[in-house]
Amino acid sequence: MGAGKTAVGTALARHLGVPFLDSDEEIVKAANRSIAEIFERDGETFFRSRETEVLNRLLHGAPCILSTGGGAFLAPVNRELIHQSGVSVWLRADLDLLWHRVRHKTTRPLLRTPNPRETLRALYEARLPAYASADLTVDSASDISVEAMAERVAQALTARADVLETV
Numbered sequence: 001m002g003a004g005k006t007a008v009g010t011a012l013a014r015h016l017g018v019p020f021l022d023s024d025e026e027i028v029k030a031a032n033r034s035i036a037e038i039f040e041r042d043g044e045t046f047f048r049s050r051e052t053e054v055l056n057r058l059l060h061g062a063p064c065i066l067s068t069g070g071g072a073f074l075a076p077v078n079r080e081l082i083h084q085s086g087v088s089v090w091l092r093a094d095l096d097l098l099w100h101r102v103r104h105k106t107t108r109p110l111l112r113t114p115n116p117r118e119t120l121r122a123l124y125e126a127r128l129p130a131y132a133s134a135d136l137t138v139d140s141a142s143d144i145s146v147e148a149m150a151e152r153v154a155q156a157l158t159a160r161a162d163v164l165e166t167v
Contacts, residue, residue, distance in 0.1 A: 001110070001120075002101035003091040004140060004149060005067040011150035013065040024069045026054050035069075052077055059085035070123075074130045083135065087163050089153055090134035095124050097142055135160070 006022065013020035024035060027050055031038055038047045051072055058066055059081055066086065072078050073088065082088045093101075099117055113119045136156045140149060157163050 001070050001123075002098040003093050004101075004146065005091060007146045008091060008149045008153060009065045009067040011146050012153050015150050015154055016065070019062070019064045020067070021058055021064050022067045023051065023054055023058065023072060026058060027051060030054060048075060051075075052081070055081055070127070073134070074127060079130065079133060087136060087157065087160055088134040089156065090131045090137045091140055091149065091153075092131070092137050093140040095121055097140065098124065100142065 009022075010020045027038070027047070028034060031050065033041070035047065038050070048071075051069070052075065055066075055068065055072065055078055058064070068078070068082075073082070079088070099120055102111065102120065103116070105111075110123065111119055136153075136159070138149070138152045138156050144152070
């Protein structure tokens with residue numbers, strides 16, 4: 001959270017002329033319930049199964065820029081689906097930058113804890129090994145605009161002729 005998946009993904013999709021999709025939004029549409037409601041009623045295991053189904057559907061659809069929820073890439077099955085049918089891009093940002101971006105947001109339920117910065121640090125450290133397995137890594141910094149990050153991602157994607165040749 002705070003890496004810029006939605007902002008950079010939207011700008012990149014505009015740049016490449018393809019749709020931007022968010023897997024969490026697609027899950028909400030399919031279930032006709034919020035993610036919080038799905039978790040509360042059916043539990044995380046049920047949600048993660050639906051998440052994998054939605055990712056599989058979207059990855060086998062029309063070319064797009066797809067943003068996944070922060071936890072989606074942690075599941076080996078999802079990483080493999082993405083690797084086989086797309087290209088994963090890690091928008092790598094250090095912990096201080098992520099904290100700067102999310103510290104005042106009230107829309108981050110995982111950070112509604114007594115010590116949100118420590119919660120973010122624990123999530124960050126736990127997720128690093130999975131994120132490091134992404135196909136491409138694009139580094140972020142506080143002085144890089146959303147548009148410049150989108151351009152960096154587009155440039156990184158040129159290393160994958162199998163991706164951009166079809167867009």
